[in-house]
Amino acid sequence: MSKKMTIDGNTAASHVAYAFSEVAAIYPITPSSPMAEVADEWSAAGRVNMFGQKLRLAEMQSEAGAAGAVHGSLCAGALTTTYTASQGLLLMIPNMYKIAGELLPTVFHVSARALAAHALNIFGDHSDVMACRQTGFAMIASNSVQEVMDLALVSHLSTLKAKVPFLHFFDGFRTSHEVSKIDAIDYDEMKSLVDMKDIEDFRSRALNPEHPVQKGTAQNADIYFQNRETANKYYEDTPAIVQEMMDKVAALTGRKYHLFDYVGAPDAENVTVVMGSGADAIEETINKMNKEGHKVGVLKVRLYRPFAADAFIAALPKSVKKLAVLDRTKEPGSLGEPLYLDVCSALLEKGMANIKVVGGRYGLGSKEFNPSMIYAVYKNLEQSEPKNHFTVGIYDDITNSSLDFSEQYNAAPAGTISCKFYGLGSDGTVGANKNSIKIIGDHTDMFAQGYFFYDSKKSGGITVSHLRFGKTPIQSSYLIDAADFIACHNPSYVTRYDMVSDLKEGGKFLLNAPWTTVEELDKNLPAKVKNAIAKKHAELYVIDAISIAGKLGLGGRTNTILQSAFFLINEDIMPYADARDFMKKMAYKSFAKKGDAVVNMNYAAIDSAEANLVKVDYPAAWATVAEGAPMMEVRGTEYYKDTVHPILVLEGDKLPASKFSADGTVPTGTTQYEKRGVAVKIPKWIADKCIQCNQCSFVCPHAAIRPAVNAVGADKPASYETKPMTGLAGYEFRMQVSPLDCMGCGVCANICPSKEKALEMVPFASLVEEENVNYEYSKTLPETDLSKFKKETVKGSQFCQPLFEFSGACAGCGETPYVKVITQLFGDRMVVANATGCSSIYGGSAPTCPYTKNKAGHGPAWANSLFEDNAEFG
Ligand code: SF4
Ligand code: SF4
Structure with a gap:
């Protein structure tokens, strides 16, 4: 009986690569890094490959070095692998020609990623x-x-x-990071498929002074x-060898693969050709279309290189009249993308040029590819002159390449339960959901799938x-747009994001918020949200996980409480009592090393859901009510309002091509309008204790606290407390926080050297309104000549405007205060060549x-x- 595993694509690839490898030479790059990380962990834990050896893993200085080490290791007769993606893979290309040229067997596992x-x-x-595709490597695509x-096993064999x-290769993030319940193949089963003579032959060709040869000459x-x-x-x-190995794997597992697999109506006239995760979404869509009377199909390309034209033709149904070849890449200036060109050549060479072929691009950089888009591709094929060189999934209003996919098409099979969770980066939501998938995948007969969207903030962004x-x-290799259950783990999201529109009629909505009565919800939910909940006849649940976590000593870690609430609301997935036991077992496994107190705290968090979850009996009048909390106000430049803000509220997919510059250039100075408001606590300034040293401003990673100076007698808001300015008669000083830009890290309060701290961290809600008024006022103050405070000093530097502010760096980041002070000293004449890493993400996302x-x-x-190459670039 096969063993079930609930794992992601990277782990599945690494599981097979480990079995077949003695050496792995690596250099980490997203989204391939977990393949090397798990292999490293397994090796450190003493796991052995199918030959009883531990993997020797060596991290090199770059992907070029990793590929060089793979080449050398193969020449020496060691079974060797690597894992990579994107420009990391491109750095390997020179060595790939050498490895292929010398006919050295290896498998590079690639979580395929967009190029910069x-x-x-x-x-x-x-x-x-x-x-x-030109290096001489054979190429196999996995779709799930x-x-x-x-197919990792097929590749190694x-x-x-x-x-x-x-x-x-398999699709980065969509497959590499998707958690799924699958049938695992163990190492003994894999070994039973290996022809040991192949390995002996490989070893016999290794460099060896006992039978010396020379390789790599100059000709x-x-x-x-x-x-x-x-x-x-x-x-x-x-x-033929690949097909033989696919057959061997099929005999072992029952799962059959061919070089090209056709799925769909046997008499289809309109067929798509595709490889990668989009193929599964197409199969799901055409299953529904064919039931509705269409006659369509899809040809999945498994072995892309060498391109077996005869097998390709043989796999097509005889009835085919039109093909849409879908490429997940772009080759500017070419006659068409690579798979399209290969298909055109194959048909021409085999005398089948009567089949109409069009090519299209989809899914670049993980752009969504869902049933509505797929439906649009088949609708295009139905035209007498279908659009060629099209794009699907975007609105190209410049060159008009895009297909119209506005007709909604839902292809998910009945009976699938879809759940969406909106969390704050680093709040534990994603981790808890991964646990839930494991619990459900491992302990029910249900199949499970998890996919996680992150924004580009280093932390504190939305997930x-x-x-x-x-x-x-x-x-369904696409995002959920019709959910049975939606959870909002952060109360501030109700005025920012449109979450409820994706809820199905009669669906369930869970809100983590302090508003547990109808009156409180009436006041704090926007009218739009109440209308949608009532019109969809949704079940509304509320739990104040923030207060519960606080009382239990868990700080801001609300994830366990909310996970328990999810299981409590969704007993149709599994009985709550079972889920609670499994959650507790997992909590014990995770926290046993930290002691009984921590374990018990988590047990209490799990148990708290039953007593604290409130099912809200909201009035039917919510369906039409016009009053409620206002949606977040949008202020800023036209560019910010028209282009940046839609992206921030997760509506960037709707922006047309014309909103963007052709060379990718963007205006600076846009974080100032973002106003994230994610701090749990913010600093309250205590004027009479402050010694005006400006150290708090100096260390703030987000430039969210700054000294403000006004002339004595200025017309100030009542709450705008000041104190006489030291060293500048006729002026007053105040240390002003921007509450909606503060991340609540507390670094300012920690550094404050005053005998009694002049900054106290207080709950966000208690101060935000007042401090926001004060902050807006501070921005209107006229400039004061503060040149007597030397800008080369800690104090003086903070009277200069920071030209780096409110970045997406983690709360408390130790790096950004340096970036900020450099801009205070030299920012008006700075050109930055930013090396790739944290600073390019918080600085340029x-x-x-x-x-x-x-x-x-x-x-x-x-x-x-x-x-x-940043040193050379800069
Ligand atoms: S709490 Fe952190 S982010 Fe907020 S003002 Fe203080 S140092 Fe800056
Ligand atoms: S660090 Fe403390 S004393 Fe110094 S300016 Fe800030 S609040 Fe005042």
Whole structure:
């Protein structure tokens, strides 16, 4: 009987790679890093591969070095692997030619990712792997976590037999980070499929002084060309070898794969050709379309290189008249993207040019690819002259390439339970949801899928977890837009994000908030939210997890309480009593090392849900009510309102191409309008204790607390307390916090050197309104000549305007105060060449820019090149 595992795609790939490898030479890059991390952990824990050896893992100085080490290790006869993505993979290309040229068997596992072009993007597409199609590596695509397990095995078995190296890829984040319940293959089963003669043959070709040979010579015009052609037969043999290995895996697992797998109506006229996770979403969509009377199909490409044209033609239904070839990459200036060109060539060479072929781009940088978009692709094929070189999933109002996908098409099979959770980065929501998937996946007969969306803040940003559970395997490789259950883990989100519109009729909405009565909810929920809840006849639940966590001593860790509330509300997934026991077992496993007190605290958090969850009996009048809390006010430039704000409220997908500059350039100074308001506590200034040293301002990582100076007698708000300015007669001093930009780290209060602290951290809600008025007033104060306070001093520097403010860095970041003070000293004449890393993310993540301008319009100009070349770039 097969063993079930609830794991992500990276772990599935690493599980297989570990079995077959003696050496892994690596360099970490998102989203492939977890493959190396788990392999490192397994090795440290003494896990052995199928030959009874521990993996030797070596981290090199770059991906170029990793590929060089793989090449050397293979030459020495060690079974070797690596894991990479994006421009990291591109750094390996020079060595990939060498490895393939020398017919060295290996598998590179790639969580395929977009390439940095006009902007960096860490998410999934095929731009990186497509840049390797000419290296001589065979290429196999996996479309789901299960396929990663199965086709990683096919890749390792095939490379040993074929001698051609393999690149096994799957979609970054969508598959690499999707948690899914799959059938695992253990190492003894894998070993039973290995032909040991293949391994002996590999070892016999290793460099060895006992039977020395020379490799990698320099050849001239007389012999290089014909020698290059000698490897042809290995590539000709590879497709059959891959099919043989697919058959072996099928015999073991029952899961059948072919070089190309056709799914759909046997008499389909309109067919798509695709590889990667989009294939599953297409299969799910066409299953529904065919039931409705359409005759459509999809051809999934498993082995992309060598491209087996005969197998491709054989897999197509005889009835096909039109093909839409979907590429998840862009090759500017080409006649078409790579898979489209391959399909055109195959049809032409095989005398089948009568089939109409169009090509389209989709899903770049993890752009959503859902059933409505897929439906639009088939609708396009139904036209007598379908659009060619189209895009789908965006609105291209510049070159008009995009297909209209406004017709909603829901393809998720009945019976799947879809759940969405809105959390705050680092609040534990994602971790708790991963636990829930494991509990449900491991202890029910349901299939489970989890996918996690993060924004680009280092912490304190929004996370949206998408969880699905169902009795049949889940093929929905796209975000949930019709949920049975939605949880809002942060009360401030109700006035920021449109969460309820994705709730199904009769769905369940859980809110973590202090408002547990109808009266309180009436006042604090916007009218739009109340209307949607009532019109959908939703069940509304509230729990004040923040107060409960505070009372239990858990601080801001509300995740366990909310996880327990989720299970309590969703007993149709599993009985709550069982879920509670499993949660407690997990809590024990996680916290036993920290002692009984911590374990008991978490037990109490789990138990608290039953007593504190409130089901709200809201009035039917909510359906039409017009009063309620106002939605967040949007202030800023036109660019901010039209382009930045929609992205911040998760509506960036709706922005048309014309909103963006062609070269990716964006205005600076936009974090000032963001007003995140995420601090739990903010500093309250106690004037009579302050010694005006400005140290608090100096250390603030977010430039959220600044000295403000006004002339004596200025017309101030009543709450704007000041004290006489030391060293400047006729002026007054105040230390002013921007409450909505403060992250609540407390660093300012900690550093305050006053005998009795002049800053006290107080609850956000108790001070925000008053301090916001004061902060807005402080911004209107006229400039004062403070040149007598030397700007080279701690105190004097803080009277200069920071030209780096309110970044997305973590609360309490130790790096950003230095960046800030540099801009205070030199910012109006600074050009920054920012190395890739934390500072390029908090300093340059769309949509807002923390570098800003002074009143003259001068400020830092900023750019980032690549991880490996910043010194040269700058
Ligand atoms: S709490 Fe942190 S972010 Fe807020 S003002 Fe103080 S140092 Fe700045
Ligand atoms: S660190 Fe304390 S004493 Fe110094 S300026 Fe800030 S609040 Fe005043």
